[in-house]
Amino acid sequence: MSARPIDEPHRVASQLELLFDLTFVVAVAAVTAQLAHSIADGHALAGLVPFLQVFFAIWWAWMNFTWFASSYDTDDVAYRLLTMVQMGGVLVLAVGVPAAVGHSDFGIVTLGYLIMRIGLVAQWLRAGLEDRASRRTALRYAAGISIVQVAWVLRHFLAETGILPSSAQVPLFACLVVLELAVPRWAERVRTTNWHPHHIAERYGLFTIILLGESVLAASRGVEAALEAGEISSPFVVISVSGLVLLFAHWWLYFLVEAGEGLSARRHRSYLWGYGHYGLFAALAALGAGLEVAVEQSGHGVETSPLAIGYAVAIPVGLYLTLLWAVHALVVEESVIRLVAVLGCVTGILLLPLASPWIGVAAVVAAIAAICVLLVVVTIATKADGARAGMRRQAPVLESSGES
Structure with missing residues (x-):
């Protein structure tokens, strides 16, 4: 797995990327439908926060894979299988959208997000092992994503057991979002990836x-x-x-x-x-x-x-x-x-x-x-x-x- 050149001519989306996007159609449709129900029932503001939370998980998972694929799309068997693992996570997340938006139950959404992140971390670890020039960057990505993912799972556990009060759940979510957004910036301080x-x-x-x-x-x-x-x-x-x-x-x-x-x-x-x-x-x-x-x-x-x-x-x-x-x-x-x-x-x-x-x-x-x-x-x-x-x-x- 070596980085693709940033000036590669005629670079377009692959068939695998198009299939990957197709799984997100299901997730986006689910979260949009739930927001529409909230608006129709007169609870638009109450449904807005869960909508933004679930949509962040959808968007962030899509974006992380997109930028990774722009640098390391080798399209071999291992790459395809790990990408399909992430697709499965998207579909699991989509199943949990009604419970998350309607009842603030993020259990299935967290599980789907975890599956997606496992697939992405495995991709970065492989890039770190096989691309020596960008090894530190790839391993930083893998470490940063893993640490934040553990925090997401811990957040859900604390919320389910009642240790984390409901008033602190949204602020903690916002803090974890900031950490997620900071991972790429931190990882690429040593060397930027070759995105096209x-x-x-x-x-x-x-x-x-x-x-x-x-x-x-x-x-x-x-x-x-x-x-x-x-x-x-x-x-x-x-x-x-x-x-x-x-x-x-x-x-x-x-x-x-x-x-x-x-x-x-x-x-x-x-x-x-x-x-x-x-x-x-x-x-x-x-x-x-x-x-x-x-x-x-x-x-x-x-x-x-x-x-x-x-x-x-x-x-x-x-x-x-x-x-x-x-x-x-x-x-x-x-x-x-x-x-x-x-x-x-x-x-x-x-x-x-x-x-x-x-x-x-x-x-x-x-x-x-x-x-x-x-x-x-x-x-x-x-x-x-x-x-x-x-x-x-x-x-x-x-x-x-x-x-x-």
Whole structure:
């Protein structure tokens, strides 16, 4: 197992990586469905913390494997088998999502996370044994992940036995999250791993598409529930179409920027860029839950208020747009998505739900989608103007070269 070169041409995601992502579809669908149930029952805030906790486990396991594979994807028998062990852990974690979100029982989730981490630690140990140049880095990764994993298991044991009070469980979770995030930084102080910037950019783009697909799935569950309740109404059609347009706009904005070149030139910003995607990905998953409830309420009544449903859509959209600008700004010299435009759109989006008791949820979702489409149009126009300006600046240079 030797590190792959960082400038390997035509590096793309492997079939094994695509299969690995497929297992996360199940986990993300489970946590999104549970958040939607919490919103529909009027307990959105109570369901938010477990959602963020479980989603962190999903995202962190995916991200750790992604960056490891970018450096050490040997695709031999041992590598494939250890990767499949991690896939099994993802599926175990997905089974435990309802108990974690609904009853704060993280036993099965902790077990699934443990299985995933065992597979990853074995990968790092193998890299440490076989890649002498990066041995210290690989062994640091294995040690750091193992120590924090023991702390996760100990946390669950203390919570189950009642030794750890419920008031201390979330703060302790936050502390362990900080330790998890610190492991890569600590491990790579001796030597950085050979991750491929274009491969990483593609992998993050693929996970973004998965989360957009989860939003479509969540919305379809709302459509199913609404259809079971009665006839198709005009608010039902408006919300369904607006939700689809909203997802299209989110996809368009994300892929306006090619992150591979920026990551290649600014490798030192990879931590902030990668970690920033947690909020961005969580926002997409939460948006799916909000759209599901919005569609469902158009067919029959739900426990929560129109204001809460409006914000269940508006807050994830506002968070997504803000973080999208931030992660793009980290790796590009000049972001095509203007901060002024983003702030204006986010302000309008966050104010719209206040009118939901009078204009209805359908009108709020439609207006949010319209604002996002407007941002896409403005951004495309800005990008085109910048390209034309660049061509005009190059024209005098080309003319002078021809004259000489």
